[in-house]
Amino acid sequence: MKHSLLFWSRKSHCWAGVYLSAVTLLWLGEMALLPAVYEPRFEVAPLSPSVSSVGTPVVSVQDVLARFSHERVDGEPLTPDTVTFLPKEGSWVVRDAGRYVSVTYDVRTGEARERTFDSAKLVEEKNGLAWLSPELGAALKLSFQPLFILLCVTGVHLLWGRNRRPGKEKEHAATLDAVRMLRNAKRGPLLVLARHTRVALGREIASGIVVARKG
Known part of the structure; x- marks a missing residue:
């Protein structure tokens, strides 16, 4: 469930950021061009x-x-x-x-x-494509505030999730050949016990496996 929420937070944050960035660039362009066009x-x-x-x-x-x-x-x-x-x-x-x-x-x-x-009054009333269509301008301005709130909420959620999960994994994580085994000689395969079953692994394969303790 947590992974699903983080996934959708990441997606929502990304698309909201792209949309708001495009709208902001549009408004900056209108601030520069509208006074010159309507002067x-x-x-x-x-x-x-x-x-x-x-x-x-x-x-x-x-x-x-x-x-x-x-x-x-x-x-x-x-x-x-x-x-x-x-x-x-x-x-x-x-x-x-x-x-x-x-x-x-x-x-x-x-x-x-x-x-x-x-x-200044011209830009305030005509920006956000209102110069093209008042209805389009009103819809664009109306969408800005909820998307900005969504961007803030998802950003906080992603930051919270990043600070909460990776820390624990790094604290307990290790490659398999660095963990205490039934047999872990300097040369030859490793012998590990997994669910009451002995498993022999080559050192090259074991060095690419990362394990972590639960809790």
Whole structure:
């Protein structure tokens, strides 16, 4: 039974390790490639005369959204998901979560201060083949945790089994020609007693047999 458990622990540990190593290499590759593939190209369409709040004390959220509607990424307009007012920084931040981009506007002039691309959020949501299929990405991420637990459990079991069994075998093991026999001269065959039967063995054969005491 112990041998069977060790065998399946070894097999499970091996295949879980191979699978998790492949998934880890995939994620590392995606961390390097996805930001480069999805990196946006920002453009700004000309503002119409009605969209202007320059000179006013505080630019309104309507004006900010109007300015954001003129932003383009890879030639397509952005869709605002959240608008955040930061009074200490004196700015509005408008985000398009679907494209992982945000634009920061000056609260006084309405001019764009910064256009950023959230590559970390992109990798977090798109890795694990989620860029290919959301369902495939969810299944891959779901399988990682139980397989990682399996890898840890089987690793501990293999380490415990290795430390427990071989030590005893080494402690009592010896070649047959080094054990006390009925006859063990320097030359000629050995005479051993096994289950009330005398057995004669050549020295060359006896030197290749390993015996161990039980217990």
